[in-house]
Amino acid sequence: MADSLVVRFDALTAVDDVSLEIECGEVFGLLGPNGAGKTTTLRVLTTLLKPASGSALVAGFDVGSDALSVRASIGYVPQALSADGGLTAAENLDFYARVTGVPRAERTARIAAAVEAMELEPMLDRLARTFSGGMLRRLEIATALLNRPEVLFLDEPTVGLDPTARELVWERVHALRAEAGTTVVVTTHLMEEAERHCDRLAIMDAGRIVDLGTPSELLSRHGERSLEAVFRAVTGRVISDEGRISDVRSQRRVARRLG
C-alpha cells in the first residue's frame, strides 16, 4: 500500500522511509508517541499531503496521480473536531452527504445506514454541541461513512474519551468491519487499545516503522508480555498515557536520585 514514503518539513523528516501493506478488511494500527509521524502518514494516504518521495496505493488507486479516486474510496476522521456544533446530528449528516457528493436519490438511505452503523438514532435531533465526546466521535465516523468507503482512516479516535465511551466507539468500528468489510486504519498512542483492537500494528517512532506484526507476534518476537515493554525494547523509551515519550535511561536516573 505505501512504498518508501518520506515527508519532510524543512529540516525535519517527519516520515522516514515508511512502507506498509494493509490487508483488505483488517483493523490496522499505527502506534507511536506524539510526533512519531502517524498523522503525517495518514495525511499522505488520504491525499492531503504530497510526500517528498515514495508512493502509495489506497483502494487500488495512486494517491499522487489518482487522488480523486482515492478520495471517493475513503473516509477520514481527523483528530480535530469536524462536526458543526450549531447543527443537529441529522443536519450534520445531511450537510456532509451534500458536500461529499452523495447522489440525491441515495442520500436518505446512506444517512440511515450510517446512523444505524454508529447507533445515532436517539440523538439525531440534538445539536452536536450538546454531545459527549464519544457521541461526537460516532457522529464524525458516521459522516465519514456516507460515501461507503472501502478504507476508513481514524486519527486517534478515542483520544480524550472515558473508558466506556472508548469501548462503544471500538464496538461500532468492529461492527462496521464485520458488516461492511471496511478496512480500518487507525492511529493511537494507547498500547492497551492497540493490543486489544488492532489485527496488526506498525510501531512508529521518530518517523520510522520500528516493528510490525500482530500484537501476539510482536509480544513473542521480543519475549515481552505487554506492548509497552515491546516499545521500550525497540526504542529504549516509554510512552506516557498522554502519548509523550520519555527516555528510559533518564527515568532510571531520576529513580536512582529519588531512591
Ligand SMILES: Nc1ncnc2c1ncn2[C@@H]1O[C@H](COP(=O)(O)OP(=O)(O)OP(=O)(O)O)[C@@H](O)[C@H]1O
Ligand atoms: N505542517 C507541519 N509543519 C511542520 N512540522 C510538522 C507539520 N506537521 C507535523 N509536523 C512535525 O512532524 C512530526 C510528526 O508529526 P505528526 O503529527 O505526524 O505526529 P503524530 O505521530 O501524529 O503525533 P500526534 O499524535 O501528536 O499527532 C512532528 O515533529 C511534528 O511537529
